[in-house]
Amino acid sequence: MAKRGARNRQRNAGLDNGKFPRFWGTHAVTAAINNPERQIRWIRGTREALGAFDLPPGVPVEFAEVADLGRMVARDAPHQGVVAEVEPLDDMLLADVMSGDPARPLVVLDQVTDPHNVGAIFRSAAAFDAAAVITQDRHAPPESGTVAKAASGALEIVPWIRVVNLARALEEMAAAGYWRIGLDGDAEQTLGDALGSGPVALVFGAEGEGLRYNVAGHCDVLARLPISAAIESLNVSNAAAISLYAAHINARND
Known part of the structure; x- marks a missing residue:
């Protein structure tokens, strides 16, 4: 993984109304x-749950009842x-990940705000060896327990690059040779x-709005998935x- 840069204190200070994110669930916490x-x-955690963890030294650990844990997280969260x-992970620069393996795709999210979707995309990004997920600073969810749970550990594996301007970031990708x-x-x-045969960036818009x-104008090409006409999207x-x-199969066949 590329080295992370200095923490963006202004962004993190506003996270979850000033609080640190809380992760829940076996996969998210283990990762x-x-x-x-x-x-x-x-x-x-409960004595039973914590008994299955290799707990890190120096981190405060307390036993708690199930009901107490439920009050620490989002309502009805499967903790x-x-x-x-x-603490949120330190920020990373787009240039850091673009200097890596060109066979690994970039995932760009244009105002995808639902944390469940973002988390699920991180999980797929990890499964298919994407280099990073890129979002705007604004119009994207913060690191949170909901994102981490949906990502099932992938939030710790795939770098999350936040940029001020997606169009400018896409220009940087083009300059680095990304299609x-x-x-x-x-x-x-x-x-x-x-x-194509070179590095690729896959750009996705929000559901409904696309x-x-x-952002579309800063793409080299627009493409669709050949789904059945019985399903709209x-x-x-x-x-x-x-x-x-x-993209993963295409890169393997090059």
């Missing part, structure tokens, strides 16, 4: 513990008997035909998973 770049403030309060493909259900060309005009996280698989 946070195993990530040497993640600072964990404390861990609380599986363990909750950890963590920028915007996913658009109305595009004439299919994704399979649009994929890619914004300026796919959830953005499903579309990302299919697109990442296609």
Whole structure:
């Protein structure tokens, strides 16, 4: 993983109304513990749940009842008997990940705000060896327990690059040799035909609204997934998973 840069204090200070994010569930907490770049403030859980963890030294650990844990997290969150309060990961630069393996795609999210979708996209990004997920500072969810739970540990594996301006970031990708493909259900060309032989950036818009005009204009090509006419569209996280698989297979066949 590329080295993370200085922490963006202004962004993190506003996270969750000034509070540190709390992760819950076995996969999210285990991945946070195993990530040497993640600072964990404390861990609380039932005796049974914590007995299955290799708890890190120096981190405050307390036993808690199930009902108490439920009051520490989002309503009805499936905490599986363990909750950890963590510090957000340090920021990373786009240039850091673009200097890595060119066969690994970039995932660009244009105002995808639902934390469940973003988390699921991180999970697919990890599964298909994406180099990073890129979002705006604004119009994107912060690191949170909901994102971490949906990501099932991938939030600790795939770098999350936050940029001020997506169009400018896409220009940087082009300068670095990336072929920028915007996913658009109305595009004439299919994704399979649009994929080239070099580094690729897959760009996804919000559900319903799709890619914004300026972001679409900074893509080299717009492409669609060849889905059945019986279904109007796919959830953005499903579309990302299919697109990442296609890019992964394409890179292996080059």
